[in-house]
Amino acid sequence: MPSRISTYIVWICFWAVPAIGFAQEAALPRLLESGQILDQELRYDEAEAVYRLAVDAFPKSYLAHYRLGMALYAQARDKEAIEQFKRSSKLDKKNPAPHIGVGRAYLRMPKRRYDARTAFQRADKLAPDDADIQDYIGLTFANNLGKRREYGVDGRRYFRKALELDPQHSNAHYHLGLTYDQSPGRNYKKAIPHYFNQLLTVPDHAEALDRLVQCLIKTDQYAEGVDMVNQIGTLPGSEKNSKFEIYRGQLYAVVLQQKENDFSEAYEVYGDMLDRMDLEEKKWFTDLTLVAPADVLTQYEKASEEDQQELRRRFWAERDPDPTTVVNERLVEHYRRVLFARMHFAQAKSPWDRRGDIYIRYGEPDSRQTVRGPTSDEASYFPTGAGRVDSIREINRRLRYRYGGNGFTESWVYVRYGVEIILADRFGNGIYDYPPPVVDIREDRFHPEVVMTELVNRHSEGYRYDYGGEPMEFLFDVVTYRGSDNQTEVEIDFSIPARQLGYAHDEIGGAMTSFSSQVVLRDYDLYRVADTALQIGPIERPKVKISKKYAKSNVRIASLNMTTSPGRYRIAVAIRDSISRSIGIYKARLAAWNYDNEALNLSDIKLATDITPGARSGPFVRHGFKIIPNPSLQFKRTKPIHLYYELYNLTKDEDERTAYRTDIEITMKRKEMNVVFRFFAALGRLIKSEADEESVLLSFEGAGEVSDPPQYTSIDPTDSTPGDYTIRLTITDLHTGQSVVKAKDFVLLNDRQPPVEDPTL
Numbered sequence: 001m002p003s004r005i006s007t008y009i010v011w012i013c014f015w016a017v018p019a020i021g022f023a024q025e026a027a028l029p030r031l032l033e034s035g036q037i038l039d040q041e042l043r044y045d046e047a048e049a050v051y052r053l054a055v056d057a058f059p060k061s062y063l064a065h066y067r068l069g070m071a072l073y074a075q076a077r078d079k080e081a082i083e084q085f086k087r088s089s090k091l092d093k094k095n096p097a098p099h100i101g102v103g104r105a106y107l108r109m110p111k112r113r114y115d116a117r118t119a120f121q122r123a124d125k126l127a128p129d130d131a132d133i134q135d136y137i138g139l140t141f142a143n144n145l146g147k148r149r150e151y152g153v154d155g156r157r158y159f160r161k162a163l164e165l166d167p168q169h170s171n172a173h174y175h176l177g178l179t180y181d182q183s184p185g186r187n188y189k190k191a192i193p194h195y196f197n198q199l200l201t202v203p204d205h206a207e208a209l210d211r212l213v214q215c216l217i218k219t220d221q222y223a224e225g226v227d228m229v230n231q232i233g234t235l236p237g238s239e240k241n242s243k244f245e246i247y248r249g250q251l252y253a254v255v256l257q258q259k260e261n262d263f264s265e266a267y268e269v270y271g272d273m274l275d276r277m278d279l280e281e282k283k284w285f286t287d288l289t290l291v292a293p294a295d296v297l298t299q300y301e302k303a304s305e306e307d308q309q310e311l312r313r314r315f316w317a318e319r320d321p322d323p324t325t326v327v328n329e330r331l332v333e334h335y336r337r338v339l340f341a342r343m344h345f346a347q348a349k350s351p352w353d354r355r356g357d358i359y360i361r362y363g364e365p366d367s368r369q370t371v372r373g374p375t376s377d378e379a380s381y382f383p384t385g386a387g388r389v390d391s392i393r394e395i396n397r398r399l400r401y402r403y404g405g406n407g408f409t410e411s412w413v414y415v416r417y418g419v420e421i422i423l424a425d426r427f428g429n430g431i432y433d434y435p436p437p438v439v440d441i442r443e444d445r446f447h448p449e450v451v452m453t454e455l456v457n458r459h460s461e462g463y464r465y466d467y468g469g470e471p472m473e474f475l476f477d478v479v480t481y482r483g484s485d486n487q488t489e490v491e492i493d494f495s496i497p498a499r500q501l502g503y504a505h506d507e508i509g510g511a512m513t514s515f516s517s518q519v520v521l522r523d524y525d526l527y528r529v530a531d532t533a534l535q536i537g538p539i540e541r542p543k544v545k546i547s548k549k550y551a552k553s554n555v556r557i558a559s560l561n562m563t564t565s566p567g568r569y570r571i572a573v574a575i576r577d578s579i580s581r582s583i584g585i586y587k588a589r590l591a592a593w594n595y596d597n598e599a600l601n602l603s604d605i606k607l608a609t610d611i612t613p614g615a616r617s618g619p620f621v622r623h624g625f626k627i628i629p630n631p632s633l634q635f636k637r638t639k640p641i642h643l644y645y646e647l648y649n650l651t652k653d654e655d656e657r658t659a660y661r662t663d664i665e666i667t668m669k670r671k672e673m674n675v676v677f678r679f680f681a682a683l684g685r686l687i688k689s690e691a692d693e694e695s696v697l698l699s700f701e702g703a704g705e706v707s708d709p710p711q712y713t714s715i716d717p718t719d720s721t722p723g724d725y726t727i728r729l730t731i732t733d734l735h736t737g738q739s740v741v742k743a744k745d746f747v748l749l750n751d752r753q754p755p756v757e758d759p760t761l
């Protein structure tokens with residue numbers, strides 16, 4: 001509804017009409033000026049009313065008809081606009097503007113491209129040096145294909161001519177880029193410089209920026225894209241486009257992640273990018289719908305927004321491939337996949353078509369091919385040379401599922417899961433989806449949608465993180481002691497087969513190497529609570545290549561310590577060899593015992609290959625004992641098994657003496673014969689000895705003057721049967737009657753070959 005002011009203007013103009021005959025030259029400009037003011041305020045319906053007054057009063061004014069046509073064109077009333085433009089052109093046959101108006105209106109109408117071209121060509125004859133006209137003629141070679149638009153190559157010469165006439169043209173560079181990017185040939189690399197030049201000319205050209213970034217991503221030119229966006233971002237006017245920083249972040253994050261393997265900074269860049277996104281776009285990056293299993297989704301959909309945020313944090317924390325790093329590499333990869341889907345699979349459907357669903361779950365397939373026509377044709381796919389990929393496709397085509405439709409199809413093969421997924425553009429609109437259901441029972445069983453449903457049920461998502469080196473096998477054992485300041489001391493011992501280190505003076509290194517180790521503790525809510533890192537070495541590499549036969553017996557061992565508050569944790573341990581770059585990451589659960597009380601307490605049991613008293617300092621020395629750990633907890637029967645532990649808070653009597661009983665029971669986990677162990681080092685006076693087919697129990701009484709004595713003993717396993725055992729240690733304070741119990745599992749090997757262990761630090 002017109003405002004009071006605009007109504008007032010219209011009435012003034014209306015009552016002025018009778019006098020126009022006396023002052024026509026003054027009245028027409030006032031009408032046109034009034035309409036132009038309304039045009040500038042985008043009040044086109046009100047402007048139309050003013051221009052109709054002008055046309056009625058001045059029917060032979062070409063400008064009044066032209067302005068009325070433009071007001072109608074702005075309201076998408078193209079047929080009415082064309083009528084006014086044609087009247088205008090008849091009144092002024094030398095003016096190209098009405099012909100341009102006709103062409104623009106036809107250009108917007110279906111199947112009228114030829115009529116639009118004819119109108120623009122008429123304008124071209126009147127103004128051959130007008131760059132806009134050349135640009136418009138080029139646009140008439142575009143085809144509308146459903147929701148897609150393809151720009152014909154025949155339009156290129158007109159866009160180039162427009163740029164010859166006006167190198168700073170506001171759209172010609174952009175349209176020229178579209179003839180490469182959105183043409184049947186799809187040459188993204190050639191489109192990039194045209195979009196870039198468009199943005200150098202018009203830095204706030206939003207569509208050119210969108211297309212530039214998409215082409216850069218499609219051609220894997222992320223680093224080049226960062227440089228381009230940075231350069232454009234310095235130009236005046238670029239600040240008007242809020243997407244500059246978002247796109248810069250997207251490109252830079254991928255450079256950091258894929259090119260430089262810097263997940264930490266990539267995570268920060270993605271975070272900044274998400275902060276700048278509107279909520280509608282951001283939700284595609286944070287939603288768990290396409291990655292979480294059914295049980296998590298059920299919980300997620302019922303949760304409040306705050307609880308959903310916590311569920312997302314836990315979901316990704318549980319899938320962190322390397323908990324020893326600060327950043328979650330899996331989450332960074334998820335952001336990259338969503339970005340990829342938005343850029344590659346969203347041209348015809350928002351936020352993406354079916355390809356985006358699959359890509360976000362499982363990442364880049366091992367092979368992706370696009371073919372035209374039915375997949376039953378033997379020539380439908382080209383062999384890749386990768387045996388497993390080709391065999392999956394061949395088995396699927398011959399024995400499982402063949403798509404018989406026409407049009408373009410894509411074949412995605414994931415070797416890890418042994419599946420081929422067929423996706424079809426059934427309607428030629430660029431939207432790929434599962435093919436329609438089939439009647440054949442066999443093919444229905446292996447229909448792509450059925451295969452994907454089964455795969456999602458087994459693996460809701462998948463990711464193989466590149467650790468930057470071959471896998472390293474190692475074993476570790478964790479022992480806790482009482483620490484200072486109410487803390488628990490955690491000792492982690494490593495055992496690494498030396499064969500994995502290569503050998504001295506091989507093609508990758510010299511005689512020595514070192515290990516970089518990282519240990520992280522997370523609570524049961526997966527929050528990081530403690531960590532430590534240590535460079536271990538130098539460590540001697542084997543002098544000669546070790547055969548597989550002796551790989552397990554020739555090991556290198558190391559140890560590191562950290563402190564934490566008492567509690568239950570998830571521990572992650574990572575070790576990397578500095579020369580081979582091999583890396584091992586292992587996760588386990590840890591109970592950090594609470595030693596912060598005055599009651600009787602007992603450290604964990606440490607099993608060792610050797611314990612030597614009287615040591616002063618050095619590696620593996622604790623309270624005067626040199627304790628060579630055996631992190632594998634596997635022992636040969638030819639050597640004794642050594643035990644070390646510490647007692648805390650033994651009470652003293654009036655003579656300042658402690659008194660306690662030690663019960664050691666060794667039990668075989670499976671019922672077999674010959675559970676025979678003899679103790680070398682006494683733990684006091686032996687007061688009880690019992691043995692049967694399944695266990696051995698010995699009890700000792702001890703006394704002393706120290707409330708927190710370290711203890712050690714040795715066991716001879718020579719006559720025992722190989723197998724899995726548990727050693728259970730019970731300490732009883734004879735003054736108070738308090739007892740405390742700890743246990744440890746170990747393995748007795750069926751091999752009398754002596755182990756070759758080389759503890760080197």
